[in-house]
Amino acid sequence: MSHISNAERAEVLTQALPYIKNYNGKTVVIKYGGAAMVSPVLKEQVMEDIVLLWLIGVKVVLVHGGGPEITDLMVKLDKKPEFYNGLRVTDAETADIVQMVLAGKVNKTLVKLLEIKGGNAVGLSGVDGKLIQAETMDEKLGYVGKIKKINIKPVSDLLDAGYIPVISTIGCGDNGDTYNINGDTAAAYIAGALQAERLIMMTDTAGILLDKDDPATLIPAITPDEAEELKKSGVISGGMIPKVDCCTEALSKGVENVVIMDGRIPHSILMELLTDEGAGTMVTGTKK
Secondary structure: OOOOOHHHHHHHHHHHHHHHHHHOOOEEEEEEOOHHHHOHHHHHHHHHHHHHHHHOOOEEEEEEOOHHHHHHHHHHOOOOOOEEOOEEOEOHHHHHHHHHHHHHHHHHHHHHHHHHOOOOEEEEEOOHHHOEEEEEOOHHHEOEEEEEEEOOHHHHHHHHOOOEEEEEOEEEOOOOOEEEOOHHHHHHHHHHHHOOOEEEEEEOOOOOEOOOOOHHHEOOEEOHHHHHHHHHHOOOOOOHHHHHHHHHHHHHOOOOEEEEEEOOOOOHHHHHHHOOOOOOEEEOOOOO
């Protein structure tokens, strides 16, 4: 940024001021995954964005997955990953691997990065404080969980104490079983329980596109009703369907708005929250 003059830097900060005022004291939930999580450079930039938001008074909650890391460890342990309807088949051994990777390696790596960047972060899993209470979704999937209830108190207590909660998406059953929980779904439920101002879903596409092969056809804003029409017409298809469904779920639970955005773009979180430009597709509508 050496080519940017001090006057230009001051102008950028001045333009960001209304957004800083708007989000100060508000809660933003970020679902973190995809290329932004795999690339070391992007990972550092995401952590910088989160710490900057935290420093200006935004209550940030980071919800993360870790599918590639789970697959890597399974392969190293000579265990073949299996998927059914896009979800990881999770037997008892795989559930242990999921817990080791998500609640251990990935979660603590993110906490350390946030602290290196100057933030105060605490890692949680959905098991801690019975944060994510779950039951079996489908016997064919094994220990893949359907969320029954969110106990948001551990998260809200950390926010009130000035920390950045970092949440790995595993859940707990009534009998002590550990469940693998879809990250997008968990983020939607957690954002709803917090009545968050915004849920940001980081993904590997520009957002919702009229033509999936043309980023120039990005839809900047859409309502749940409009999204349903695009699902029926086939414009929204494949892996984007469950993401859009999670957006609708979050809105129905009281989240102000949800953004599906491209996590591969450097500092896309700041672009979305602190500039006129924004990033990705905003899903918004009348709350139920």
